[in-house]
Amino acid sequence: MSQAEHPDRLKPEHQVTIEDVRQLMGASTPHFALQLRERIRALIRGLPTDHPARVEGEREIARLNRIAFAGEVRGHQAEPGLEPLPSVTADAQL
Numbered sequence: 367m368s369q370a371e372h373p374d375r376l377k378p379e380h381q382v383t384i385e386d387v388r389q390l391m392g393a394s395t396p397h398f399a400l401q402l403r404e405r406i407r408a409l410i411r412g413l414p415t416d417h418p419a420r421v422e423g424e425r426e427i428a429r430l431n432r433i434a435f436a437g438e439v440r441g442h443q444a445e446p447g448l449e450p451l452p453s454v455t456a457d458a459q460l
Contacts, residue, residue, distance in 0.1 A: 375409070382409055382419045391426050399434035403427050
């Protein structure tokens with residue numbers, strides 16, 4: 367079961383905590399960054415702007431946006447004349 371669907375988090379009386387956000391963050395990778403971003407966004411949606419879990423969640427959403435579109439480089443850089451795919455470059459259009 368995903369941490370986002372944990373039964374305790376679905377209870378109306380559940381108070382969202384920083385730990386809830388951090389459990390969703392886990393070891394986030396570029397491959398899953400956008401999925402995690404949406405789960406965190408849903409988790410903090412109803413919280414006041416100054417709530418600690420919302421502040422942490424918004425910080426993590428910004429980080430996930432960066433890694434989702436910047437991707438990761440493995441091995442050597444692209445050879446001369448070969449450009450990386452636009453979807454994994456830092457300046458890709460959203």
